[in-house]
Amino acid sequence: MQHQNGNTVLTKDGIKKNGHSSNGTKSLPENQKVFQENFEETPIYIAVLTYLCYGILVLVGHIRDFLRNTGLENDKACTEPRITGFVPLFQSWESFYTRHVYRRIRDCFNRPICGVAGPTMDVLERTTKDHWWTAEMTGRKHNVINLGSYNYLGFSDCKGPCADAVEKTTQSYGIGTCASRQELGYIDIHQKLDNLVAEYLGMEAAITLPMGFATNSMNMPSLVGKGSLILSDELNHASLVLGSRLSGASIKTFKHNDMADLEKKLKAAVVDGQPRRSRAWKKILIVVEGVYSMEGSVIRLPEVLQLKKKYKAYVYLDEAHSIGAIGSSGRGVVDYFGLDPKDVDVMMGTFTKSFGAAGGYIAGTKQLINHLRLHSHASIYSPTMCPGVCQQILSSMSIMMGRDGTLEGKKRIEQLKWNTQYFRRELIKKGFIIYGNDNSPVVPLLVFFPTKLGAINRMCIEKGLGICVVGFPATPIIESRARLCLSAAHTKETLDKAIAILDEVGDELMLKYSRKKV
Structure with missing residues (x-):
C-alpha cells in the first residue's frame, strides 16, 4: 500500500501507479481501501496426512461394504434401513461418502437449539442407536456462546424496539396474506x-x-x-x-x-x-x-x-x-x-x-x-x-x-467491526490458520482433517462454545474448517472466553498449523 496526498488507490495488482492502472484503464476512485486478505498455504505435511486420512476412510468403507455384501458382517447400522413397500432413498455407490464419512459426524450437524440465537444459545443434545438414521433427545442441553449464526448486528432478539413493533404489526395485519x-x-x-x-x-x-x-x-x-x-x-x-x-x-x-x-x-x-x-x-x-x-x-x-x-x-x-x-x-x-x-x-x-x-x-x-x-x-x-x-x-x-433518533445503529456497526478485527487478530496470534478479509465477520478456522471436524465441534460444545464445522464437498478436500461468525451482540468478555476455549481445544487437537510470525 502506498499513499499520495493522503489517499490510497488500488490497481489490478493492488499497487499505486501514479493515478493510472497498469493495464491502461482509468484509476480507481481515490477513497478505496486496500484488500487485507489472510491466506496461508496448507503445510505440505498436513496436506499429505489429510489425503491419507481420507484414503483410510475410503478403504475401510469399501472393506466394510464387501463384508456386508458377503454376509460376514452382521452390523447393518450405517446402511439404509429397508422399509417394506418403499424403494431405497439412496443408491449404494452414490451415498458411499454420506454413509462412511458424513454419517460418522452427523451429530455435529443440524443441531437443534431452543430459545433466541443471540450472543449465547441453548443447544439440545441428541443420541442415536442406528448411526444417525434416527435420533432421540436426551433431555440435556448446553448453554454455549453462539459463534454459529449470522446474527451480525444482534437484531435477532425477542425483546426491544424491533420485537415491540413486530408484535403491533402482527396484531394489525395478521400472520400472512x-x-x-x-x-x-x-x-x-x-x-x-x-x-x-x-x-x-x-x-x-x-x-x-x-x-x-x-x-x-x-x-x-x-x-x-x-x-x-x-x-x-x-x-x-x-x-x-x-x-x-x-x-x-x-x-x-x-x-x-x-x-x-x-x-x-x-x-x-x-x-x-x-x-x-x-x-x-x-x-x-x-x-x-x-x-x-x-x-x-x-x-x-x-x-x-x-x-x-x-x-x-x-x-x-x-x-x-x-x-x-x-x-x-x-x-x-x-x-x-x-x-x-x-x-x-x-x-x-x-x-x-x-x-x-x-x-x-x-x-x-x-x-x-x-x-x-x-x-x-x-x-x-x-x-x-x-x-x-x-x-x-x-x-x-x-x-x-439513524431514523429512530439514536446512534444505536452506528454503535452496532462499529461494535461488529471492532469484534471482527479483535477476534481475528487474537486467533492468528494463537497460531491458527485463518482465512478471509480482516473486516469480514465470517472467520474460517482451518482444521484440515475430517476426523478433527467432529472432535472440535463436540469438544467446543462441552466447554461452552457453539460453532459450525464444514468439510468436503462444501470445501476443498484438504481445507475442512470451523466457520465462526461474529456479532455486534458479543462483548469483549464473551470473545475472550471463546478465544480461550478455542486455544485450549486447539492445543488438545494440535490445530495450530500456522507458520507465520506474529
Missing part, C-alpha cells in the same frame, strides 16, 4: 419496505421476496437466457449456481477473486462470441458475492466494475453476507469501497443475517424492478412476506439509518 404479489398479496407494508430498501441502498427501486435462496434462483432466469453468458466466481453460493443453470444461459467460471482470469474470459467472450455461431452474446453477466461465506473474503468490486465498463458487461452482486456487516454505514461492500451503488446493475441481498428477519431483495433501476415484478417466478408464484417479518426489517433498517 396467503397470496402472491400479483394476486392481492401485496399490501402497503410491502410497498413501504420496497421503498425503504431502495433508499437505504441508494438505488432507484427494489423488490423484496420471502426467501433469500429463491431471490437468486428464481430471479436470474428472468434476467438472462439462451444466447447470454454468465461469468461466475467459482466459489459462488449454491443459489447463484442454481439460478444460473435454470436460466439456460451459457456458464463459465473464473478463479475466485482473480481479476486477471476474469478479464481473460471477458476478452475471449467479446472477441469469439457464441461458440459455433460467431454471434455476439446478447448479454454478459458477471456474478459475484460481496463476502464469501466459506472463505470470509471480500470481492474486489472496484476492479470488477472497471472490467464491466471496459467490456460492456453487467454485474450481479450478491450482498447476502456483506449487507449490514461491512461498510462505515453498514451498506455492504459498495459502501466499504466508497463506490457509487448505481454502478452495480443488479444488487441482491438477504434479510436473514444482519436484519434478524427472513427473505431477500433485488435493487436496481426502475426498469429492471418493473420487469421482475411482471416476470419473476418468485413474484408470480410465491406468497408475499409475512407482515411481521416486514416490520422487523423496517425497524432494524431504520435503526441502522
